[in-house]
Amino acid sequence: MELSKNKCIKNEDGEVKTTINSSLLSRLLGRDLSINCLIRCSRFDYATLALLNRSFRSLIKSGLLYRLRRKASIIKHWIYYSYNPLEWEAFDPNGCHWMRLPMMPSNECFMCSDKESLAVGTELLVFGRDILSPIIYKYNILTNIWSSSMTMNTHRCLFASASLREIAIIAGGCDPLGNILDSAEVYNSETGRFENLPSMNKARKMCSGFFMDGKFYVIGGVDQDMMQLACGEEFDPLTRTWRVISNMFPRKIDELVNGTSHATMAPPLVAVVNNILYAADYEEQVVKRYDKEQNSWLNIGGLPERVAAINGWGLAFKACGDILIFIGGVHGRMIEVYSCIPDEEGSLQWNLLASRQSGNFVYNCTVMGC
Known part of the structure; x- marks a missing residue:
């Protein structure tokens, strides 16, 4: 035969x-x-x-x-990052494979607008602004095609977001008129629909979101007076209620760099591995671990020394399963990807996982697990 x-x-x-x-x-x-x-x-x-x-x-x-x-719990995490406003690449840290995505639809207004990204299910969502209104571009790994047919219930940018399997929660941000929001909504990639959630206790933008122990959290950000918020908030999907957690910001507010406007600082760089929260402090060049019981942060190690940032912009700090990933640019239009596995004591040993000639600034970054 x-x-x-x-x-x-x-x-x-x-x-x-x-x-x-x-x-x-x-x-x-x-x-x-x-x-x-x-x-x-x-x-x-x-x-x-x-x-x-x-x-x-x-x-x-x-x-x-x-x-x-x-x-079957056969889930592998890929990193999706943008090194210029319309170009995206995927990186598989398991096999060190790179894959370039199709070019996003070109629009000068979208290119210049603030953009957020989110991976949920088998979709990569990129939020921005078109000529007339906000727009969401969706890349589906099943078809290898970009589309733009969905909208949120509340148009927003500079929001916090995180995904858990096929659902994602989006909270805060600001609307097209600049009003800072306390509203939140959930997106289901199986149905393609957004559903409103109860509002947070605090309105905030330029904040970060993550899931931990099955609950969604928002930390950081600034309020309507452009003051940095020290408190965080926890959303319980079972009770659909928000709880304020005081002093959850990774640094004391009075320790922030003098002369730096809160509005120009990047949202906190946070990642959750095995339900333990870590933060990358780009000013002190250290990684911190969050103690849930004490509601406090402990320095556990340094960041890779070669990468550079502007008030935290241009960097990515993500979790890929049980691995912490740090991505940053170096001189010579180079992106470097570092990885480490926190041990039981939380100490870190960074390894250079891969490097790529694709610009030296990370515009957006998200992780897809499927």
């Missing part, structure tokens, strides 16, 4: 190569076992697998494989 259309693919760790035949796989293994094998392949290879036959292509584009991966 002739074995045609053989393909070589890597496993999730990139170590073992297996030659498979698209016309025989389903008959030899059966559909269920074939799918069970596919969900364990690296999703970097899904584009190649989609070329093997219509059945594979249909499975991948339907999103079924990603839903089954999530159900």
